[in-house]
Amino acid sequence: MQYIRRRKIQILPVARNxxxxxxxxxxxxxxxxxxxxxSAHTLSIIVNDRVLxxxxxxxxxxxxxxxDDMNSPAERRNSNLQILMNYxxxxxxxxxxxxxxxxxxxxxxWELLMFLENPEAFFYSKYDDPVTRPDYLKMxxxxxxxxxxxVGYSTDADGPDIYPQTAQELLEDMGVVRxxxxxxxxxxxxxxxxxxxxxxxxxGPNHIGGYCYLNNAAIIAHLLIKEGKSVGIIDVxxxxxNGTYDFVDxxxxxxxxxxxxxxxxxxxxxxxHGRGLPFGTTWETYSxxxxxxxxxxxxxxxxxISLGFDTLSSDPLTHDIDGGGxxxxxxxxxxMGQMIGETNQQILFIQEGGYDIKxxxxxxxQLLSGFESVRNLMPRSIKYPLNQYTKNIKINKFRxx
Numbered sequence: 410m411q412y413i414r415r416r417k418i419q420i421l422p423v424a425r426n427x428x429x430x431x432x433x434x435x436x437x438x439x440x441x442x443x444x445x446x447x448s449a450h451t452l453s454i455i456v457n458d459r460v461l462x463x464x465x466x467x468x469x470x471x472x473x474x475x476x477d478d479m480n481s482p483a484e485r486r487n488s489n490l491q492i493l494m495n496y497x498x499x500x501x502x503x504x505x506x507x508x509x510x511x512x513x514x515x516x517x518x519w520e521l522l523m524f525l526e527n528p529e530a531f532f533y534s535k536y537d538d539p540v541t542r543p544d545y546l547k548m549x550x551x552x553x554x555x556x557x558x559x560v561g562y563s564t565d566a567d568g569p570d571i572y573p574q575t576a577q578e579l580l581e582d583m584g585v586v587r588x589x590x591x592x593x594x595x596x597x598x599x600x601x602x603x604x605x606x607x608x609x610x611x612x613g614p615n616h617i618g619g620y621c622y623l624n625n626a627a628i629i630a631h632l633l634i635k636e637g638k639s640v641g642i643i644d645v646x647x648x649x650x651n652g653t654y655d656f657v658d659x660x661x662x663x664x665x666x667x668x669x670x671x672x673x674x675x676x677x678x679x680x681x682h683g684r685g686l687p688f689g690t691t692w693e694t695y696s697x698x699x700x701x702x703x704x705x706x707x708x709x710x711x712x713x714i715s716l717g718f719d720t721l722s723s724d725p726l727t728h729d730i731d732g733g734g735x736x737x738x739x740x741x742x743x744x745m746g747q748m749i750g751e752t753n754q755q756i757l758f759i760q761e762g763g764y765d766i767k768x769x770x771x772x773x774x775q776l777l778s779g780f781e782s783v784r785n786l787m788p789r790s791i792k793y794p795l796n797q798y799t800k801n802i803k804i805n806k807f808r809x810x
Contacts, residue, residue: 451500452781455589456490456604457581458503464490472606474572479726479764480620482606483578486760490604492770498777499602504588506581513583513623515631516656518615525579525622528571578606579622586625590632593711593755600756600784602716602777603629608761610650610715611675614659619648619675626715626759627656630663633711641706644668645699645745646717646761647727647735649685651677653715664709666702668695673733688733692741695720696748703752711755718742718763718772726764742772746779756780 463471464487472483493499510522582605589603609626611619630640641664644650649669654677657665671685684698706712719727720735721742728734737745749756758777763769 451599452498452777452784453592453599453601454490454493454499454501454604455504455585455592455601456486456501457585457606458505460486460490460581460604460606461501461503463487464494472574472578474574476570478570481764481766482608482620484766485763485769486604486606488766488770489760489773492774493602493777496774496778498774498781502588502592504584506577507583507587508580510579510583510623512587513628516614516627516660517612517623521615521617525617526576528576575622582606582623582625583628586628586632589757589759590629593633593757594636594638597710597755600758600780602758602760604760608646608717609759610644610646610653610717610761611648612652613655616652618652620762621652624652624656626650626713627653627660627663629757629759630656630713631660634660634662638710639664639708640711640713641665641709642713642715643699643702643706644715644717644761645720646715646763647719647724648674648717648762649677649679649683650715650761651675651679654679654682657682664706666705667715668698668702670727670733670735673727686735688735690720690735690737692737692744695735695737695741696744699745699748703748706754707752709754711757712749712752713757713759714749715761716758716776717761718765718769721763721765721768721772723765723768724763739768739772739775742776743779746776746781747783750780750783 460471463469469487469491470484471487473481473487474483490501494501510526513522585603585605589601592599592601603625605625607620607622609621609624611617611621612624626642626644630642633640639662642650642653644653644665644667646667647670650665650667653665654667657663665682666684667679667682668684668686670690671687673688677683684702686694686698703712718724720737722728722734722736722738724734758780763772
């Protein structure tokens with residue numbers, strides 16, 4: 410069999426002055442048939458470039474905000490990234506931040522994005538005195554615009570805080586989203602773990618809630634579907650992905666299932682798209698449900714796993730004084746990774762929730778180690794030509810900073 414010569418390409422341009430570069434080798438293609446021989450999988454870990462540089466320099470408190478809440482997304486991100494780098498899991502790629510939130514217009518209302526880019530403009534009438542304006546704005550009421558009419562978008566009682574750096578973090582998250590889509594389209598032998606700072610599965614087209622601002626999984630799914638991919642989202646966070654559910658009838662062809670606690674937040678009925686489980690669910694029960702859901706998506710090109718670690722038995726938020734929580738152990742996540750790795754689809758893990766910050770890094774390592782242990786033994790044949798991503802799409806164009 411005659412093959413063309415192997416050559417090197419640069420996978421992602423990086424931000425100006427960054428010392429981190431990533432290069433991968435193209436698989437060899439048969440020029441007669443256009444087919445690619447079977448080759449090993451690779452796992453890409455995609456995170457903001459400045460976060461990557463900080464964690465590589467052992468600054469694991471980068472971006473962390475001290476508060477009295479259990480939610481610490483920057484700490485979760487940094488700790489997970491550090492342990493994956495320490496154990497040499499995956500190929501880590503730094504993505505530059507976006508200059509605006511326009512990428513989120515794929516699925517979100519533009520008025521909501523205007524608010525997230527400049528929240529103080531919408532609160533001017535309430536906090537017109539800079540001295541009395543709080544350091545952050547707790548979003549538990551309807552947002553009223555002062556320059557563009559009434560927005561009328563509100564959050565639930567568990568809505569996310571708006572901090573001074575939130576807008577910049579969302580720009581960084583959209584950079585991760587853009588880089589992830591380009592990576593997946595560039596080579597379907599590549600699986601990925603996207604690490605935005607903020608989760609997204611409770612954010613709908615026109616609302617925020619449950620620590621979520623923008624629905625990263627829905628944005629990625631829509632971009633991939635526009636490029637001809639068939640896509641499904643499986644939400645394995647303890648809390649149901651009600652925001653993602655709101656996109657099912659909006660994004661053409663999207664398949665979605667949420668595996669979650671039936672009687673806990675957000676208590677949204679998702680009908681055929683929901684798999685509500687009782688408090689105390691163990692891996693023995695959970696694994697059967699996950700396997701059934703994976704089987705329903707066996708014909709898809711890409712499966713997005715909305716990855717929450719709050720199904721862990723030690724999660725402090727889900728195991729509250731009123732009871733609740735699932736009982737998955739750290740070693741169960743290794744088995745979960747293996748089960749997902751046994752599929753024949755391209756896989757994207759995207760970070761959602763999880764509040765046991767001490768143990769989550771170990772659980773993250775267990776999951777991806779289990780995933781890679783199977784993936785490296787079960788290579789897939791490539792279904793699509795590697796140059797499919799070059800079809801004049803915006804998401805290939807990375808900005809230097």
